[in-house]
Amino acid sequence: MDFDYSPRTHELRARLLKFMDEHVYPSEKALANELAANTAAGKRWTPLEVIESLKQKARDAGLWNLWLPKDTATIAGVEGAGLSNQEYAPLAEIMGRVPWAPEVFNCSAPDTGNMETIARYGSEEHRRQWLLPLLEGRIRSAFAMTEPEVASSDATNIETRIERQGDEYVVNGHKWWISGAGDPRCKVFITMGKSDPEAPRHSQQSMVLVPAGSPGIRIVRPLNVLGYDDAPHGHVEMYFENVRVPASNILLGEGRGFEIAQGRLGPGRIHHCMRLIGQAERALELMCRRASSRTAFGKTVAQQTVTQERIAEARCRIDMARLLTLKAAWLMDTAGNKVAKTEIAMIKVVAPSMACQVIDWAMQVHGGGGMCDDFPLAYAYAHARTLRFADGPDEVHRNAIAKWELGKYSAYGADAPVPITRGG
Structure with a gap:
């Protein structure tokens, strides 16, 4: 293993460090003030203008979608940084110095993982409907897996049901700690649940794309983390109650979760x-x-x-x-x-x-x-x-x-x- 960074990483590190010094660190106080003002105005879950304005600066600086590997970019039909995991890791470290900074560069969780999932395992229609808007930063997403009734550290415990009924799947389940679900820009849930409880242990689960706003999605409450609610991103407790989605929204096929x-x-x-x-x-x-x-x-x-x-x-x-x-x-x-x-x-x-x-x-x-x-x-x-x-x-x-x-x-x-x- 070569411990030195690649020339491409060295170049991007220099540009990213400069951007953090010139734009991100000086904006920390302004962002805190905006959060306080939104809270006082009852708009705690409104997207933050400080971050939105920095996103355009990041685009202009060529620091957008740095996480995007070459194979995923090719599948999506877009240009990306094309970095390996080893090349991207030092850039993630720099962005991580400020918890909200990765969003500025469209490199934040859970969107990066969700984008890669849709690119690898979704259909052309899924990519058109969800992946491209995510890559452009026009929408956000969530990954719905963890449940309060079971020890979700063992994913085979998941009780949410994803049942085929004709040309649709019907989703029923209780989820919590669903990161990003509180964001008003969240437009899709990658949802994990059991499609066949009688199948072999690691073939019971499937993943399905559930559009936000589908009838039967019920947000119970935002959850705070040691007193922080992490708005407007947020983590929520929620229910899927007879939520119907097209059968084509299954990712890769039943039992492939x-x-x-x-x-x-x-x-x-x-x-x-x-x-x-x-x-x-x-x-x-x-x-x-x-x-x-x-x-x-x-x-x-x-x-x-x-x-x-x-x-x-x-x-x-x-x-x-x-x-x-x-x-x-x-x-x-x-x-x-x-x-x-x-x-x-x-x-x-x-x-x-x-x-x-x-x-x-x-x-x-x-x-x-x-x-x-x-x-x-x-x-x-x-x-x-x-x-x-x-x-x-x-x-x-x-x-x-x-x-x-x-x-x-x-x-x-x-x-x-x-x-x-x-x-x-």
């Missing part, structure tokens, strides 16, 4: 982990600046031994997580997602836990300021802590890693399936 999910989640996990590394990197930067500017007990906080130990440990952990994630990306590019399954599971365990710890140390250095929104740390912590669930609980991935490792030495666990969970 797990196959689709495995193809979708590898790149999404790389993106999430690199964005988390970006958040951790920024937290370390803020920690160093704050520690150098505050005096306690006759010396700066930076001169306190405990602070120095944490800064050093944070530097080590961030770099280790980055290298492991880049290795996973490289292996996905050179050998495929299936071969890289252990590395993908490993980064999913390592990156969120690392980010949570580094951000927590940064919050501690900031004192009371770290607990409020005067600094971006509290929100970053809530986001990072969520991702210890969102792409599958740590415990599920550790279990799979252990089985695959044991499988090297015995028959036990050699064929453990890839964990299938909601994700980017």
